[in-house]
Amino acid sequence: MTAADAPGAKPPAPAAATSLALDRLSWSVGGAVIVDDVTMHVAEGEFVALIGPNGAGKTSLFNLVSGLTRPTAGTVSLGGADITRDAPHKRARLGMGRTFQTSSVFADLTVGANVGLAVQARTGDSRRFWKRAGADGGPEASAALDLVRLSHRADALAGDLSHGDKRKLELALLLARRPRLILLDEPMAGVGAGEIGELTTVIRDVHREQGCTVLMVEHHMEVLLDMADRLAVMHHGALLALTDPDSAMADPDVQAAYLGDGA
Template identity: 75%
Template sequence: MPTAPTRAGAATESEPAPALELQDLSWAVGGAVIVDGVALAARSGEFVALIGPNGAGKTSLFNLVSGLTRPTRGRVLLSGADVTRERPYQRTRRGLGRTFQTSSVFADLSVEENVGLAAQARTGDSHRFWRRAASASGPRTAEVLELVRLAHRSGAEAGGLSHGDKRKLELALLLARGPELILLDEPMAGVSAGEVGELTGVIRDVQRERRCTVLMVEHHMEVLLELADRLAVMHHGALLAFAAPETAMADPQVQAAYLGEPL
């Protein structure tokens, strides 16, 4: 008997569904097209760097993936499930986690208490806000803090951390929820030059240890070239290239649009 065709985004026995698949994803405001027909598929455990000049639509694409913005056309699939109409919290339950360009931690709580709150949210106990978050800490919290290299600062007040350490703490908050897909929106923004290397190492360790899929927007090209399996290059809302770093960077369209001149 002939084999029935497989629908887009569906898994097969030999090939699992991508961790993230975007199909003709578009978003327009009035007559302005911000994201224009983006189509890509990120494999489970893959590290994808999203690059492009300012205004290329990178953060807007993240907003579409995370559910903060609803597309005017196209679909978003997480592990084969169509989540295009789902709200952000529903996508979080499916294993999507995201950081933003601006650091967001509970400044008056300790590092451990911040992670404890995230752990409570994962188990559905976050409504008990009067209970000290540290009481929810345990092996998972300790493991997460060790992974992001903050175990030695567990008792420190989060508001007193350096910007780089706050970025590590944001990663810890995501990891406490057990995400399978992580969106990192300019994690190096505001981080001192001396902390960039350390934070890069933390992100690499997190991705390898947890085997999660990572999409990252970042302007530090040396960081992206060290971490990324593939580069997704955006320009004027459209995807110019989606390939291994050396292939994408050698593309004449990428060089003209993003780098301004041939390498």
């Protein structure tokens, strides 16, 4: 009799389902290999940080995952479904959301109206949008703004927000679409030092409270080490390591990659 068969023994915890699976994913341009045979499986609800020196292929990998670029080899799967050939808008409907290095919000609309539009884009109901901009998202829009700590700015123009608050608004826009996987491409880029701490807290809250899977590219290592379950380290387009933060930072190959090329 095994320990699992003993009276009163707890059954083993089921393995987490795979949210995102990349299998032998590659992308070449004119003979130059940009992403090189990357295989990586991310579990449902996991937070994986993608790091590496400049030019390592991090954003190129994001473009392959989100559908902006089509791979020359390999596959991308979301929740077990092959989405390798799917366009970005179809991936969004399946639950994939992405932010970019440059903030993208409707600057001339209020914060609330921005989130209301995102809710309406998911539900298909735009009939009441111009009746009262910012109110149409209802409880969902309000909940998204609460989570990113922007409720007090709901009536402000999005263009008047600080860069850090625009990043929070982008997160609220993603939440309004009910994503299962969020790709964050350098969310701290351009954010003032005084706003990084709160933005880090917001991202952590979004991950924990929504239970969504997060894949994030970021150069602020202190941010990643505090949040990530695992680090995926890229170097010259290949996946150099995929492990917990302490093991990754202690890996001699990872250290050599950073010291050799710079962060």
